[in-house]
Amino acid sequence: MDSYKDPLKELARPYRKAVLKALLVLCVIGATLFSAMNLMRGSYPLAFVEIAMGIYSIIVYRAIRNTRHLERWIIAYLIPFFTAMVFAMATPRATSAVHAWVLLIPIISHLLMGRRLGLAVSVFYMGIAAVIFVYRHLDQPDMMQALPITNIAVISLCILVFSHVYEVTRETSERQLMKLAQTDPLTGLANRARLSDVFEQEKQRARRYSSPVSVLILDLDHFKDVNDNHGHETGDLTLQHVARIFRECLRATDVAARLGGEEFGILLSNTNSRQAMEVAEKIRIAVASTPLTVANNVIRVTLSGGVAELGTDGDTLRELVREADIRLYKAKEDGRNRIIPALSPSTATANT
Numbered sequence: 001m002d003s004y005k006d007p008l009k010e011l012a013r014p015y016r017k018a019v020l021k022a023l024l025v026l027c028v029i030g031a032t033l034f035s036a037m038n039l040m041r042g043s044y045p046l047a048f049v050e051i052a053m054g055i056y057s058i059i060v061y062r063a064i065r066n067t068r069h070l071e072r073w074i075i076a077y078l079i080p081f082f083t084a085m086v087f088a089m090a091t092p093r094a095t096s097a098v099h100a101w102v103l104l105i106p107i108i109s110h111l112l113m114g115r116r117l118g119l120a121v122s123v124f125y126m127g128i129a130a131v132i133f134v135y136r137h138l139d140q141p142d143m144m145q146a147l148p149i150t151n152i153a154v155i156s157l158c159i160l161v162f163s164h165v166y167e168v169t170r171e172t173s174e175r176q177l178m179k180l181a182q183t184d185p186l187t188g189l190a191n192r193a194r195l196s197d198v199f200e201q202e203k204q205r206a207r208r209y210s211s212p213v214s215v216l217i218l219d220l221d222h223f224k225d226v227n228d229n230h231g232h233e234t235g236d237l238t239l240q241h242v243a244r245i246f247r248e249c250l251r252a253t254d255v256a257a258r259l260g261g262e263e264f265g266i267l268l269s270n271t272n273s274r275q276a277m278e279v280a281e282k283i284r285i286a287v288a289s290t291p292l293t294v295a296n297n298v299i300r301v302t303l304s305g306g307v308a309e310l311g312t313d314g315d316t317l318r319e320l321v322r323e324a325d326i327r328l329y330k331a332k333e334d335g336r337n338r339i340i341p342a343l344s345p346s347t348a349t350a351n352t
């Protein structure tokens, strides 16, 4: 099974857990009350189902306290819960008021399972509830009239639609906020936090498939001069220009991030240090040979860099960045506009 973390799922987890806990507590209270009343009325099958759901709610409450599989527990709870609900509706001795419970289905499903699964589960169980309702009230002319039927249908539809729209909007805003939180606003590249998230995923993949992962640290040379000679705005345009070149030179699976100022980190999946060196050279040459023109001023920049490979140079992003940084500073010392490869600094490419 794929164990890579879905950031949206991670974000939704605390609030879903809180909603599930509230539901479980209410279910224990409801199960106690209803099972007592149904035992007194002699409705034993229904009372038994309610007692079973009450006990199951307590078990699930304990199980989810430290679980890493909340989504599985949600499904494992909601399916029997909704099934018990429609069972209660189908029980001949149940009162008509039990149908009011169906309105809970879309709210709970969307809050706990998200927009897609929430909608599918809601439509399925609400459909079953509608069939049971019609079947049970076929012989009651008062209920089988257009007005009460339309009332029930419209209110059910409203709650279904509102729950769905709420969940879609919530997920969309969360996705946008997450993107903002992981993007460098100036260049549109990833930021350090995103690089770190992707590195953790790539590390897992690399372990599983024994595939290489490399990191490049690149830093613009004498960038202060660009700011000093052409102004900070031109400096910003230069950073955006360089970011564009990175995108053109990289594969969709690579992640380029701005680590701060004029320093960049690039994560190359499925790439060993020799291949990473080739990518770094491609970027270096592209940056050096693609000047930017701003208000008739031609801005030429170069960059220096260092390469590090997962495993050989360290096991954490921090270690790889540190190693690549050491090589980057060597590249600066050696005259800039060059990349120092992993492990064999003597093979640095000299460029003028």
Ligand SMILES: Nc1nc2c(ncn2[C@@H]2O[C@H](COP(=O)(O)OP(=O)(O)OP(=O)(O)O)[C@@H](O)[C@H]2O)c(=O)[nH]1
Residues within 6 Å of the ligand: 186, 219, 220, 221, 222, 223, 224, 225, 227, 231, 232, 233, 234, 235, 236, 239, 260, 261, 262, 332, 336
């Ligand atoms: N325009 C602009 N400049 C920035 C930004 N962030 C950092 N800088 C500038 O980048 C320059 C970095 O200068 P230094 O650290 O001396 O590095 P450098 O001039 O590139 O010199 P070397 O790295 O040694 O080649 C400073 O002038 C910072 O003000 C930014 O977001 N926009």
